[in-house]
Amino acid sequence: MLLEAKNVSKVFRGRRSAEPVRAVADASIRARPGEFVAIVGESGSGKSTLARILLDLIPASAGSVELDGVPIASMTRAQRADYRRSVQAVLQDPAGSLNPRKTVERTVGEVLRLHRIATTAPETREKVVDVLRLVGMTPAERFLGRYPHELSGGQRQRVLIARAIALSPRIIVADEAVSALDASVKAGVLRVMADLTDRLGVGYVFITHDLPVVKKVADHVYVMRSGQIVEEGPKDEIFSAPSHDYTRTLLAAAPVLGEER
Numbered sequence: 001m002l003l004e005a006k007n008v009s010k011v012f013r014g015r016r017s018a019e020p021v022r023a024v025a026d027a028s029i030r031a032r033p034g035e036f037v038a039i040v041g042e043s044g045s046g047k048s049t050l051a052r053i054l055l056d057l058i059p060a061s062a063g064s065v066e067l068d069g070v071p072i073a074s075m076t077r078a079q080r081a082d083y084r085r086s087v088q089a090v091l092q093d094p095a096g097s098l099n100p101r102k103t104v105e106r107t108v109g110e111v112l113r114l115h116r117i118a119t120t121a122p123e124t125r126e127k128v129v130d131v132l133r134l135v136g137m138t139p140a141e142r143f144l145g146r147y148p149h150e151l152s153g154g155q156r157q158r159v160l161i162a163r164a165i166a167l168s169p170r171i172i173v174a175d176e177a178v179s180a181l182d183a184s185v186k187a188g189v190l191r192v193m194a195d196l197t198d199r200l201g202v203g204y205v206f207i208t209h210d211l212p213v214v215k216k217v218a219d220h221v222y223v224m225r226s227g228q229i230v231e232e233g234p235k236d237e238i239f240s241a242p243s244h245d246y247t248r249t250l251l252a253a254a255p256v257l258g259e260e261r
């Protein structure tokens, strides 16, 4: 399976007086199951907009998103539904991704029911327990009845991952999914994500401004600036020999990497 953004652009047209904003400009990326692809760039460089386009939440102004060569825009209803199951989102929790009034069991169970992966209550519970185990929330039964405020930041992020994984996606688009977490908690969630690649073969489009994280986990890196992909390559090449001035600046500004030089 191959997920591609091909020459994708997005222009936001403001109200009457406002200038249009070109948030993404001719960006192309590729992602596959089993692969950890990172998109890095400063705030405002268009990362989240590209993520929303990949997730089929907003349309591109130009270019296309394709799954195995089939553009989203020309998919049948069934293909589109399959796309939306195969490519799942994990966003930052403070953005309000979890409903404060829903328990963990309900949050994860609802998507299982919606997609008819489970139908009865016992079957749903069993599947919820399975995915909670996959994200390291054990004993899973202890977490079923908890509400978001009864969970730590790392646990909430694991629930978001569990909810995505429940649909057996091939690729997860994670937008700043660990950026708000403390270092040790962050490492734990990243281990869970890497573990899911080993166990389920899931791939990631991992969007972040956090370069030390990218250095640790990514296979392939795209560098975004002002809506454009200015550089891409295998992680080791990008980190050892950045070819673009902007990438060099970005790397120099990352504290952990600075120390290592």
Ligand SMILES: Nc1ncnc2c1ncn2[C@@H]1O[C@H](COP(=O)(O)OP(=O)(O)O)[C@@H](O)[C@H]1O
Pocket: 012, 021, 022, 023, 041, 042, 043, 044, 045, 046, 047, 048, 049, 050
């Ligand atoms: N819905 C929107 N309407 C207008 N402008 C937007 C909208 N969403 C994002 N933008 C603008 O697009 C640019 C890229 O934003 P974004 O994709 O959120 O970047 P990043 O995630 O890298 O911080 C910014 O200038 C932002 O203000």
Ligand SMILES: [Mg+2]
Pocket: 047, 048, 049, 176
């Ligand atoms: Mg963003």
